[in-house]
Amino acid sequence: MQQVQVCIVGGGCVGLALALGLAKNNISVMVLDAGPEPQPLSEDYGARVSAISLASQSLFESLGVWDAxxxxxxxxxxxxxxxxxxxxxxxxxxxxxxxxxxxxxxxxNDAIRFALYQALQQHSQASLLFGSRYQSIHQTDSDVLITLEQGTPVMAKLLVAADGANSGVRSQFNLPISFWDxxxxxxxxxxxxxxxxxxxxxxxxxxxxxxxxxxxxxxxxxxxxxxxxxxxxxxxxxxxxxxxxxxxxxxxxxxxxxxxxxxxxAVFPLTMRYAQQWLTGKVVLMGDAAHTIHPLAGLGMNLGLKDAAHLINALSEDNEEFASHSTLREYERTRKLDAQKHIAMMQGLKELFSGSHPLKKLVRGVxxxxxxxxxxxxxxxxxxxxxx
Missing domain, CATH: 3.30.9.10 (D-Amino Acid Oxidase, subunit A, domain 2)
Incomplete structure (x- = not known):
């Protein structure tokens, strides 16, 4: 059996940023992702890009990966x-x-993932399992048992679901979600x-x-x-x-x-998703598993990175009991409030700038x-x- 303090399901930009921040704070972490390991950029530009804010840049600087x-x-x-x-x-x-x-x-996005992946490979506190799936997840009051598809058991003090908008972890634990097209x-x-x-x-x-x-x-x-x-x-x-x-x-x-x-x-539908509950026992949501938002202001990646930054700080300062209920509840409360604010703002902007009604046009112009x-x-x- 492998034992780590935190198991992160999902090796995207947000999951890897969390993993690196925890590893740098001497917290043992495992990243589990069904996809292949990140690769260097190809000659052609990737279709998925993000507008990275100065706040997110500060996070990457603190993680030591901004130059890369x-x-x-x-x-x-x-x-x-x-x-x-x-x-x-x-x-x-x-x-x-x-x-x-x-x-x-x-x-x-591929550039961010590869830089984080390379940095994580240098940390003895980090285990990276790409091309691996979990078979089952069970939790007690104090631990989470993740059984990998090949049968290997992993015991963690906390499981973080960073596995995207269609989160399998969120579905398994029946965490309710609000959404609209x-x-x-x-x-x-x-x-x-x-x-x-x-x-x-x-x-x-x-x-x-x-x-x-x-x-x-x-x-x-x-x-x-x-x-x-x-x-x-x-x-x-x-x-x-x-x-x-x-x-x-x-x-x-x-x-x-x-x-x-x-x-x-490439084309993909846009859906607002907002998990009404981000925490159940020792399982917590973050990034797109917790919220998705319209891309009109380029906030999606930055919101997920704010989740990661908050959780890094909270877990690193959790001295008495690692991943205590009070710490996780504070993370959930704070980040839910920020996500709600941005979802409402994006919906308001979308409504205001949609259509050609003369009054709307006047309001927009003025x-x-x-x-x-x-x-x-x-x-x-x-x-x-x-x-x-």
């Missing part, structure tokens, strides 16, 4: 431009005017643009949903996340490349000139311009964007 992540095609964005295609509204942020080196970084599908792809992106993250609110253009390391290459109505997404995915390029260039209002898609397009011209309110938006 930054070296893997991480792209600093120093400007943000948000506009409503259906009105006169626009808001812009500039890092230089805010006395910041940058507003954040656009990073391929955003009635959006997201198309993701890598594109080339006629004009350089100028280290600017752009968001265009269209009647059917937002289009984000995120700068990558090549000045003429960007990643897109185009959230739109399901039927429109199906039309876009059915288009040949030339027709899609025309539709994308028009939707972006030619802010960087003509757009040309590179490689494959609202964005007012925010852009009022320093104190704009500062609040900046603080949200950089994760403070």
């Amino acid at each position: 992540i930054k070296a893997q095609r991480a792209t600093a964005y120093r400007k943000m431009s948000v506009c409503d295609a259906d009105s006169f509204g626009r808001i812009q942020f500039n890092a230089q005017q805010l006395a910041l080196p940058e507003l954040g970084h656009i990073i391929e 955003y009635d959006h599908h997201a198309i993701v792809a890598t594109i080339k643009t006629e004009q350089p992106h100028d280290a600017t993250a752009r968001q265009v609110f269209l009647p059917n949903g937002p289009l984000a253009l995120l700068p990558l390391s090549d000045p003429h290459t960007q990643s897109i996340v185009w959230s739109t109505a399901p039927e429109h997404a199906r039309e876009l995915m059915a288009m040949d490349e030339q027709s899609f390029n025309k539709a994308l260039s028009a939707a972006s209002d030619l802010q960087c000139g003509l757009c040309t898609v590179q490689g494959e397009r 609202g964005l311009n007012v925010v852009d011209n009022l320093g104190p309110i704009k500062d609040l938006f900046v603080q949200q964007a950089i994760g403070e």
Whole structure:
């Protein structure tokens, strides 16, 4: 039988960040993931990228992996431009005017995973089991017994479910979840643009949903996340490349000139999920297993990393009894409150920027311009964007 203090099911960015933080604090940890081990970046850009806030950057710095992540095609964005295609509204942020080196970084998810994986391999306190599944999970008042598919038993003081939106651990323990369909599908792809992106993250609110253009390391290459109505997404995915390029260039209002898609397009439905209960005994949820959110503000990864940072601090300071009930309940209460706030905010923004009702158009146009011209309110938006 193997014994560890924490077993993490799920070796994504959030699960690996938690594992590294615990290992660095001399807490024994095992990561269990059914997929293959993380690999170095390929020559082509990955389709899944994240806008990493300055707060998440601080976590990676404390874990000692930021330099390794930054070296893997991480792209600093120093400007943000948000506009409503259906009105006169626009808001812009500039890092230089805010006395910041940058507003954040656009990073391929695979780059984050690989840097964390490499760092974890150097820690004797960390065991990494990729390509491995659990057969069963049973818990007592003080321990969790995880039996691996090959029959090996693992005893842990705490099991953390970081196994994604369709969490098997969450389902096994019947933790209730609220969800609703955003009635959006997201198309993701890598594109080339006629004009350089100028280290600017752009968001265009269209009647059917937002289009984000995120700068990558090549000045003429960007990643897109185009959230739109399901039927429109199906039309876009059915288009040949030339027709899609025309539709994308028009939707972006030619802010960087003509757009040309590179490689494959992918599409996935967008659903809000929120676990009503994050804790049962010695099993706790985090990341997408606990909450998923609309990508229009790029908050999903950052919210999961905040879960990890909170749990690292809580468990590292739990001196009297490791993973005590009071510690886990405080983690659940604090992180649920933050997730609720962001879910509500995203739903409000989605509703406000959807549709072409004349009154909505007026509110959007006036609202964005007012925010852009009022320093104190704009500062609040900046603080949200950089994760403070």
